[in-house]
Amino acid sequence: MPHRKHNTSPPSLEVAERVARLERENVELRRANAELKQRTLELFSVFELTTSLGANLRFDRLAGGSMDFLSELLGIERFSLLLHDPHDGKLYIRAALGIPHEAREGCVITPPEGVAGYVFTTGQAMYVPDVTAEPRYLYYKGYGPQSGSLLAIPLLDDEGRPFGVLNISKPEANGFSDSELVLYGAVARQTSAVVQNFRTVERLRELSQTDELTGAANRRAFMARLAEEHERHQRYGERYTLLMIDVDFFKRYNDRHGHLEGDYALQKMTTLLLQRVRQSDILARYGGEEFVVMAVETGKAEGIKLAEALRDAVQHTRFTLSDGAPASELSITVGVAAYPEDGAGRHDVLERADKALYYGKSRGRNIVCAEVPAQNGPAEVQLASPEAD
Numbered sequence: 001m002p003h004r005k006h007n008t009s010p011p012s013l014e015v016a017e018r019v020a021r022l023e024r025e026n027v028e029l030r031r032a033n034a035e036l037k038q039r040t041l042e043l044f045s046v047f048e049l050t051t052s053l054g055a056n057l058r059f060d061r062l063a064g065g066s067m068d069f070l071s072e073l074l075g076i077e078r079f080s081l082l083l084h085d086p087h088d089g090k091l092y093i094r095a096a097l098g099i100p101h102e103a104r105e106g107c108v109i110t111p112p113e114g115v116a117g118y119v120f121t122t123g124q125a126m127y128v129p130d131v132t133a134e135p136r137y138l139y140y141k142g143y144g145p146q147s148g149s150l151l152a153i154p155l156l157d158d159e160g161r162p163f164g165v166l167n168i169s170k171p172e173a174n175g176f177s178d179s180e181l182v183l184y185g186a187v188a189r190q191t192s193a194v195v196q197n198f199r200t201v202e203r204l205r206e207l208s209q210t211d212e213l214t215g216a217a218n219r220r221a222f223m224a225r226l227a228e229e230h231e232r233h234q235r236y237g238e239r240y241t242l243l244m245i246d247v248d249f250f251k252r253y254n255d256r257h258g259h260l261e262g263d264y265a266l267q268k269m270t271t272l273l274l275q276r277v278r279q280s281d282i283l284a285r286y287g288g289e290e291f292v293v294m295a296v297e298t299g300k301a302e303g304i305k306l307a308e309a310l311r312d313a314v315q316h317t318r319f320t321l322s323d324g325a326p327a328s329e330l331s332i333t334v335g336v337a338a339y340p341e342d343g344a345g346r347h348d349v350l351e352r353a354d355k356a357l358y359y360g361k362s363r364g365r366n367i368v369c370a371e372v373p374a375q376n377g378p379a380e381v382q383l384a385s386p387e388a389d
Contacts, residue, residue, distance in 0.1 A: 078148075078169035081191070082109065082116055083155075084162070091116055091165060098169075107138075114138040116165040119152040123162045125188075126152045127181060130173040149175040153188035157196060166191055211285040213263055214270035222284035222292060229282070229296055230346035233339060240296050241303025242349055244335040244357040245273070245310070247289035248365040253328050257321060264322045265330065269314070276313055277306070292353075300338035300370065307334040307368040315366065331366035333357060 078098035082091040091109035093099070111117035115136050119126050128150040131137040139146050148171045155164035166188045170176065176184075209221035217225070233240050247253075247269065254262040266289065273291060277283055282294040293310075295303050311332055319327045335357025343349040352372065360369030 076168055077171065078167075080104075080167045081155075081164065081195075082120075082167065083164040083195070084111075084120065091120060094164075109138075115150060115152050116167060119154050119165050120162045123154050123156065123160070125154065125185065127176065128152075129176075131169075132173075147171070147173070149173055151176055151181065151184055153185060155188060155192040155195060157192070164192075164195065214267055214285050216270050216274070216291070217282065217284035219284060219286055222282060222286070222294070225282050226294060226346050226350070229294060230339065230349075233297070238297050239299045239339055240294060241298045241300055241306075241336060241338040242353040243293040243295065243303065243307050243310070244286070244337075244350075244353040245291040245293065245332050246334075246357055246361065248331045248333055248361070250289040250330075253330065256328055261321050261327065265319055265327065268319060269330070272313060272317060273310060276310055292350075298338075300336065300341060303336050303338055304368060304370050307336050307370075310334065311366065311368055333360045333365045334368045335360055336368060336370040 076097070079096060080093050080099050080103075081095040083094045084091055089110070091111065093104045093107055096104050109117045109120075112121040113136075115126055115128060115134065115138070118136055128134045128137060130148075131139075131150050132147055134150075137150065148169055150170075151168045153166045153168075154162040155166060157163050166184075168184055209217060209224075211218040229240060232238070247266075250262065253265060257265075266285075270283075270285070270291070273283055273293070277293055277295070280296050282296070284292050286292045293306070295306055298306070311334055314330060314332045317330070319330050321327045335353045335355065337343065337349050337352035337356055339346070339349045342352040355372040356369045359372050360367050363369065
Protein backbone atom coordinates (compact mmCIF):
# COMPACT_ATOMS: atom_id res chain seq x y z
CA MET A 1 0.00 0.00 0.00
CA PRO A 2 1.26 3.45 -0.74
CA HIS A 3 2.25 5.44 2.28
CA ARG A 4 -0.27 8.32 3.10
CA LYS A 5 1.35 11.56 4.07
CA HIS A 6 -0.12 13.45 7.09
CA ASN A 7 -1.10 17.10 6.58
CA THR A 8 1.34 19.03 8.79
CA SER A 9 0.62 22.43 7.30
CA PRO A 10 -0.30 25.24 9.78
CA PRO A 11 -4.03 25.87 10.43
CA SER A 12 -5.73 28.14 8.06
CA LEU A 13 -6.21 31.82 8.81
CA GLU A 14 -9.92 31.24 9.26
CA VAL A 15 -9.37 28.65 12.00
CA ALA A 16 -6.86 30.89 13.77
CA GLU A 17 -9.28 33.77 13.80
CA ARG A 18 -12.01 31.53 15.15
CA VAL A 19 -9.78 30.31 17.97
CA ALA A 20 -8.75 33.87 18.83
CA ARG A 21 -12.38 34.95 18.87
CA LEU A 22 -13.31 32.10 21.17
CA GLU A 23 -10.46 32.99 23.49
CA ARG A 24 -11.60 36.63 23.63
CA GLU A 25 -15.19 35.55 24.30
CA ASN A 26 -13.96 33.23 27.02
CA VAL A 27 -12.03 36.10 28.67
CA GLU A 28 -15.08 38.37 28.39
CA LEU A 29 -17.28 35.65 29.84
CA ARG A 30 -14.96 35.17 32.80
CA ARG A 31 -14.91 38.93 33.37
CA ALA A 32 -18.70 39.15 33.19
CA ASN A 33 -19.00 36.20 35.53
CA ALA A 34 -16.67 37.86 38.03
CA GLU A 35 -18.65 41.08 37.81
CA LEU A 36 -21.88 39.13 38.32
CA LYS A 37 -20.44 37.44 41.39
CA GLN A 38 -19.30 40.79 42.74
CA ARG A 39 -22.68 42.37 42.09
CA THR A 40 -24.42 39.40 43.72
CA LEU A 41 -22.18 39.80 46.76
CA GLU A 42 -22.99 43.51 46.91
CA LEU A 43 -26.73 42.87 46.71
CA PHE A 44 -26.49 40.10 49.28
CA SER A 45 -24.42 42.32 51.55
CA VAL A 46 -26.95 45.14 51.34
CA PHE A 47 -29.79 42.70 52.00
CA GLU A 48 -27.99 41.26 55.01
CA LEU A 49 -27.17 44.77 56.21
CA THR A 50 -30.84 45.72 56.00
CA THR A 51 -31.81 42.70 58.08
CA SER A 52 -29.06 43.29 60.62
CA LEU A 53 -29.68 47.00 61.05
CA GLY A 54 -33.42 46.47 61.11
CA ALA A 55 -32.99 44.17 64.09
CA ASN A 56 -30.79 46.73 65.87
CA LEU A 57 -32.72 49.98 65.55
CA ARG A 58 -31.60 51.33 68.90
CA PHE A 59 -28.25 53.09 68.66
CA ASP A 60 -27.09 51.65 71.96
CA ARG A 61 -27.35 48.23 70.27
CA LEU A 62 -25.79 49.14 66.93
CA ALA A 63 -22.18 48.94 68.10
CA GLY A 64 -22.57 45.41 69.40
CA GLY A 65 -24.81 44.21 66.58
CA SER A 66 -24.49 45.37 63.01
CA MET A 67 -21.07 46.94 63.53
CA ASP A 68 -19.54 43.52 64.14
CA PHE A 69 -21.57 42.22 61.23
CA LEU A 70 -20.01 44.80 58.91
CA SER A 71 -16.58 43.73 60.03
CA GLU A 72 -17.28 40.06 59.34
CA LEU A 73 -19.16 40.44 56.07
CA LEU A 74 -17.53 43.42 54.40
CA GLY A 75 -14.09 43.38 55.97
CA ILE A 76 -14.56 46.78 57.65
CA GLU A 77 -12.15 47.18 60.55
CA ARG A 78 -12.85 50.79 61.49
CA PHE A 79 -16.23 52.39 61.19
CA SER A 80 -18.06 55.37 62.67
CA LEU A 81 -21.52 56.83 62.26
CA LEU A 82 -21.77 60.58 62.94
CA LEU A 83 -25.14 62.29 63.24
CA HIS A 84 -25.93 65.97 63.13
CA ASP A 85 -27.47 67.58 66.23
CA PRO A 86 -29.75 70.39 65.01
CA HIS A 87 -29.64 72.10 68.40
CA ASP A 88 -25.94 72.97 68.31
CA GLY A 89 -25.09 72.17 64.67
CA LYS A 90 -22.35 69.67 65.56
CA LEU A 91 -21.64 66.10 64.48
CA TYR A 92 -21.46 63.42 67.18
CA ILE A 93 -20.35 59.78 66.94
CA ARG A 94 -23.44 57.68 67.62
CA ALA A 95 -22.10 54.25 66.70
CA ALA A 96 -18.61 52.94 65.99
CA LEU A 97 -16.43 49.89 65.51
CA GLY A 98 -12.68 49.78 65.98
CA ILE A 99 -12.60 53.36 67.26
CA PRO A 100 -11.20 54.11 70.75
CA HIS A 101 -13.86 54.80 73.36
CA GLU A 102 -12.25 58.16 74.04
CA ALA A 103 -12.85 59.15 70.44
CA ARG A 104 -16.52 58.29 70.67
CA GLU A 105 -16.90 60.52 73.71
CA GLY A 106 -14.48 63.32 72.86
CA CYS A 107 -14.65 63.71 69.09
CA VAL A 108 -17.18 66.41 68.26
CA ILE A 109 -17.05 67.89 64.76
CA THR A 110 -18.21 71.40 63.94
CA PRO A 111 -18.91 71.55 60.19
CA PRO A 112 -17.19 72.30 57.92
CA GLU A 113 -14.10 71.26 59.91
CA GLY A 114 -12.43 67.98 59.10
CA VAL A 115 -13.22 65.51 56.37
CA ALA A 116 -16.54 64.60 57.98
CA GLY A 117 -17.50 68.25 58.34
CA TYR A 118 -16.63 68.92 54.71
CA VAL A 119 -18.64 65.92 53.51
CA PHE A 120 -21.61 66.94 55.65
CA THR A 121 -21.49 70.54 54.41
CA THR A 122 -21.15 69.69 50.71
CA GLY A 123 -23.27 66.54 50.67
CA GLN A 124 -20.57 64.87 48.55
CA ALA A 125 -18.63 61.70 49.37
CA MET A 126 -14.87 61.99 49.79
CA TYR A 127 -12.27 59.24 49.35
CA VAL A 128 -8.88 59.86 50.97
CA PRO A 129 -6.36 57.24 49.69
CA ASP A 130 -3.72 58.37 52.22
CA VAL A 131 -4.90 60.26 55.29
CA THR A 132 -1.40 61.48 56.06
CA ALA A 133 -1.56 63.58 52.88
CA GLU A 134 -4.96 65.12 53.69
CA PRO A 135 -4.72 68.24 55.90
CA ARG A 136 -8.44 68.15 56.70
CA TYR A 137 -8.19 64.72 58.33
CA LEU A 138 -8.41 65.27 62.10
CA TYR A 139 -7.50 61.79 63.33
CA TYR A 140 -10.72 61.81 65.37
CA LYS A 141 -9.43 64.89 67.17
CA GLY A 142 -6.25 63.04 68.06
CA TYR A 143 -7.96 59.93 69.38
CA GLY A 144 -8.01 57.85 66.22
CA PRO A 145 -5.61 56.18 63.75
CA GLN A 146 -3.10 58.43 62.02
CA SER A 147 -2.48 56.39 58.90
CA GLY A 148 -4.37 54.44 56.27
CA SER A 149 -7.21 55.36 53.94
CA LEU A 150 -10.64 56.83 54.60
CA LEU A 151 -13.99 56.87 52.83
CA ALA A 152 -16.49 59.44 54.12
CA ILE A 153 -20.04 59.30 52.73
CA PRO A 154 -22.90 61.67 53.58
CA LEU A 155 -26.13 60.26 54.97
CA LEU A 156 -28.98 61.92 53.08
CA ASP A 157 -32.66 62.20 53.94
CA ASP A 158 -35.50 61.72 51.47
CA GLU A 159 -35.02 65.27 50.18
CA GLY A 160 -31.28 64.85 49.66
CA ARG A 161 -30.25 66.88 52.71
CA PRO A 162 -27.30 65.60 54.78
CA PHE A 163 -28.05 64.58 58.36
CA GLY A 164 -24.89 62.60 59.13
CA VAL A 165 -21.70 61.04 57.82
CA LEU A 166 -20.57 57.43 57.48
CA ASN A 167 -16.78 57.02 57.94
CA ILE A 168 -15.08 53.78 56.86
CA SER A 169 -11.34 53.39 57.41
CA LYS A 170 -8.69 50.90 56.38
CA PRO A 171 -5.23 50.64 57.98
CA GLU A 172 -3.35 50.69 54.67
CA ALA A 173 -3.08 53.50 52.14
CA ASN A 174 -5.03 53.03 48.89
CA GLY A 175 -7.04 50.40 50.72
CA PHE A 176 -10.32 50.65 48.79
CA SER A 177 -10.96 49.04 45.41
CA ASP A 178 -13.37 50.54 42.89
CA SER A 179 -15.93 47.82 43.63
CA GLU A 180 -15.68 48.53 47.36
CA LEU A 181 -16.34 52.22 46.79
CA VAL A 182 -19.55 51.25 44.99
CA LEU A 183 -20.51 48.74 47.68
CA TYR A 184 -19.97 51.15 50.58
CA GLY A 185 -22.01 53.76 48.76
CA ALA A 186 -24.89 51.28 48.81
CA VAL A 187 -24.20 50.60 52.50
CA ALA A 188 -24.43 54.33 53.22
CA ARG A 189 -27.73 54.63 51.39
CA GLN A 190 -29.18 51.73 53.33
CA THR A 191 -27.83 53.12 56.60
CA SER A 192 -29.52 56.43 55.82
CA ALA A 193 -32.86 54.69 55.34
CA VAL A 194 -32.54 52.73 58.58
CA VAL A 195 -31.54 55.77 60.63
CA GLN A 196 -34.45 57.77 59.22
CA ASN A 197 -36.81 54.94 60.10
CA PHE A 198 -35.38 54.87 63.61
CA ARG A 199 -35.90 58.60 63.99
CA THR A 200 -39.47 58.30 62.74
CA VAL A 201 -40.20 55.57 65.29
CA GLU A 202 -38.62 57.64 68.06
CA ARG A 203 -40.58 60.70 67.02
CA LEU A 204 -43.85 58.77 67.04
CA ARG A 205 -42.99 57.34 70.44
CA GLU A 206 -42.23 60.85 71.72
CA LEU A 207 -45.50 62.19 70.31
CA SER A 208 -47.42 59.38 72.00
CA GLN A 209 -45.97 60.49 75.34
CA THR A 210 -46.20 64.25 74.87
CA ASP A 211 -49.11 66.62 75.33
CA GLU A 212 -49.70 68.17 71.92
CA LEU A 213 -50.59 71.63 73.23
CA THR A 214 -47.99 72.25 75.93
CA GLY A 215 -45.13 69.91 75.03
CA ALA A 216 -45.13 68.49 78.57
CA ALA A 217 -45.51 64.78 79.22
CA ASN A 218 -49.07 63.59 78.87
CA ARG A 219 -51.08 61.71 81.50
CA ARG A 220 -50.31 58.27 80.08
CA ALA A 221 -46.58 58.94 80.04
CA PHE A 222 -46.72 60.31 83.59
CA MET A 223 -48.51 57.27 84.92
CA ALA A 224 -45.93 54.99 83.32
CA ARG A 225 -43.06 56.98 84.85
CA LEU A 226 -44.83 57.10 88.21
CA ALA A 227 -45.04 53.29 88.22
CA GLU A 228 -41.31 53.00 87.42
CA GLU A 229 -40.22 55.61 89.94
CA HIS A 230 -42.47 54.28 92.70
CA GLU A 231 -40.91 50.85 92.32
CA ARG A 232 -37.41 52.36 92.38
CA HIS A 233 -38.11 54.51 95.44
CA GLN A 234 -39.69 51.57 97.22
CA ARG A 235 -36.73 49.32 96.44
CA TYR A 236 -34.14 51.76 97.75
CA GLY A 237 -36.16 53.21 100.62
CA GLU A 238 -36.38 56.67 99.07
CA ARG A 239 -39.16 59.25 99.37
CA TYR A 240 -40.94 61.24 96.68
CA THR A 241 -43.58 63.94 96.61
CA LEU A 242 -46.46 64.53 94.19
CA LEU A 243 -47.86 67.99 93.43
CA MET A 244 -51.32 68.24 91.87
CA ILE A 245 -51.72 71.70 90.32
CA ASP A 246 -54.89 73.39 89.10
CA VAL A 247 -55.14 76.81 87.42
CA ASP A 248 -57.67 78.81 89.41
CA PHE A 249 -60.84 80.13 87.72
CA PHE A 250 -59.54 79.13 84.31
CA LYS A 251 -63.04 78.93 82.85
CA ARG A 252 -63.44 82.63 83.53
CA TYR A 253 -60.15 83.26 81.71
CA ASN A 254 -61.40 81.32 78.67
CA ASP A 255 -64.76 83.07 78.76
CA ARG A 256 -63.08 86.47 78.80
CA HIS A 257 -60.24 85.93 76.33
CA GLY A 258 -61.36 82.93 74.27
CA HIS A 259 -60.12 79.35 74.13
CA LEU A 260 -57.21 80.07 71.80
CA GLU A 261 -55.83 82.56 74.30
CA GLY A 262 -56.50 80.01 77.01
CA ASP A 263 -54.33 77.54 75.11
CA TYR A 264 -51.63 80.19 74.83
CA ALA A 265 -51.80 80.77 78.59
CA LEU A 266 -51.41 77.04 79.27
CA GLN A 267 -48.32 76.97 77.09
CA LYS A 268 -46.82 79.88 79.03
CA MET A 269 -47.82 78.22 82.30
CA THR A 270 -46.01 75.05 81.26
CA THR A 271 -42.84 76.99 80.45
CA LEU A 272 -43.02 78.78 83.79
CA LEU A 273 -43.39 75.53 85.74
CA LEU A 274 -40.64 73.76 83.79
CA GLN A 275 -38.22 76.57 84.59
CA ARG A 276 -38.72 75.98 88.32
CA VAL A 277 -38.69 72.21 88.69
CA ARG A 278 -35.50 70.20 88.60
CA GLN A 279 -34.46 68.38 85.46
CA SER A 280 -34.89 65.08 87.31
CA ASP A 281 -38.48 65.94 88.28
CA ILE A 282 -41.40 64.94 86.07
CA LEU A 283 -43.95 67.54 84.93
CA ALA A 284 -47.04 66.46 83.03
CA ARG A 285 -50.30 67.94 81.89
CA TYR A 286 -52.81 65.81 83.76
CA GLY A 287 -55.87 67.07 81.92
CA GLY A 288 -57.54 70.37 81.06
CA GLU A 289 -55.91 73.05 83.24
CA GLU A 290 -54.45 70.50 85.67
CA PHE A 291 -50.75 69.64 85.93
CA VAL A 292 -48.88 67.15 88.08
CA VAL A 293 -45.28 67.15 89.27
CA MET A 294 -43.34 64.22 90.69
CA ALA A 295 -40.43 65.49 92.76
CA VAL A 296 -38.16 62.46 92.91
CA GLU A 297 -36.14 61.66 96.02
CA THR A 298 -37.87 64.53 97.80
CA GLY A 299 -39.54 64.50 101.21
CA LYS A 300 -42.81 66.19 102.02
CA ALA A 301 -41.32 69.32 103.58
CA GLU A 302 -39.16 69.98 100.52
CA GLY A 303 -42.12 69.19 98.29
CA ILE A 304 -44.18 71.85 100.05
CA LYS A 305 -41.39 74.37 99.51
CA LEU A 306 -41.33 73.53 95.80
CA ALA A 307 -45.10 73.85 95.58
CA GLU A 308 -44.99 77.26 97.28
CA ALA A 309 -42.23 78.40 94.90
CA LEU A 310 -44.39 77.44 91.93
CA ARG A 311 -47.46 79.12 93.37
CA ASP A 312 -45.53 82.30 94.11
CA ALA A 313 -43.97 82.37 90.63
CA VAL A 314 -47.37 82.14 88.95
CA GLN A 315 -48.89 84.79 91.24
CA HIS A 316 -46.15 87.27 90.38
CA THR A 317 -46.13 86.61 86.63
CA ARG A 318 -47.92 89.11 84.43
CA PHE A 319 -49.48 86.98 81.74
CA THR A 320 -50.12 88.46 78.30
CA LEU A 321 -52.21 87.53 75.32
CA SER A 322 -50.64 86.18 72.15
CA ASP A 323 -50.46 89.71 70.71
CA GLY A 324 -48.66 91.02 73.79
CA ALA A 325 -51.67 92.76 75.32
CA PRO A 326 -52.20 92.37 79.10
CA ALA A 327 -54.26 89.36 80.14
CA SER A 328 -56.17 88.50 83.29
CA GLU A 329 -54.10 87.47 86.28
CA LEU A 330 -53.69 83.78 86.94
CA SER A 331 -52.98 81.76 90.06
CA ILE A 332 -52.68 78.10 90.98
CA THR A 333 -53.72 75.86 93.84
CA VAL A 334 -51.41 72.97 94.67
CA GLY A 335 -52.19 69.76 96.53
CA VAL A 336 -49.20 67.94 98.03
CA ALA A 337 -48.78 64.32 99.10
CA ALA A 338 -45.68 62.25 99.75
CA TYR A 339 -44.54 58.64 99.71
CA PRO A 340 -44.53 56.80 102.04
CA GLU A 341 -46.27 58.86 104.75
CA ASP A 342 -49.38 59.60 102.67
CA GLY A 343 -49.78 56.20 101.06
CA ALA A 344 -48.00 52.90 100.50
CA GLY A 345 -49.05 52.62 96.85
CA ARG A 346 -48.58 55.11 94.05
CA HIS A 347 -52.32 55.42 93.46
CA ASP A 348 -52.81 56.12 97.17
CA VAL A 349 -50.32 58.98 97.04
CA LEU A 350 -51.83 60.38 93.86
CA GLU A 351 -55.35 60.24 95.30
CA ARG A 352 -54.16 61.96 98.47
CA ALA A 353 -52.57 64.79 96.46
CA ASP A 354 -55.77 65.15 94.45
CA LYS A 355 -57.89 65.36 97.62
CA ALA A 356 -55.50 67.93 99.07
CA LEU A 357 -55.81 69.98 95.88
CA TYR A 358 -59.59 70.12 95.98
CA TYR A 359 -59.66 70.77 99.69
CA GLY A 360 -57.32 73.69 99.05
CA LYS A 361 -59.62 75.01 96.34
CA SER A 362 -62.53 74.84 98.77
CA ARG A 363 -60.52 77.02 101.15
CA GLY A 364 -60.13 79.92 98.73
CA ARG A 365 -57.59 78.94 96.02
CA ASN A 366 -54.09 80.35 95.33
CA ILE A 367 -52.73 78.23 98.17
CA VAL A 368 -50.64 75.14 98.82
CA CYS A 369 -52.51 72.44 100.70
CA ALA A 370 -50.64 69.45 102.11
CA GLU A 371 -53.39 67.88 104.20
CA VAL A 372 -56.92 66.61 103.70
CA PRO A 373 -60.00 66.83 105.95
CA ALA A 374 -60.04 64.31 108.78
CA GLN A 375 -62.74 61.71 108.37
CA ASN A 376 -63.85 62.21 111.98
CA GLY A 377 -63.73 65.48 113.81
CA PRO A 378 -62.66 68.92 112.58
CA ALA A 379 -60.70 69.24 109.35
CA GLU A 380 -56.96 69.38 109.69
CA VAL A 381 -55.28 71.34 106.95
CA GLN A 382 -51.85 72.85 106.33
CA LEU A 383 -51.99 75.97 104.22
CA ALA A 384 -49.26 78.14 102.79
CA SER A 385 -49.80 81.86 102.98
CA PRO A 386 -50.83 83.49 99.69
CA GLU A 387 -49.65 86.97 100.57
CA ALA A 388 -47.23 88.79 98.26
CA ASP A 389 -43.53 89.11 99.00
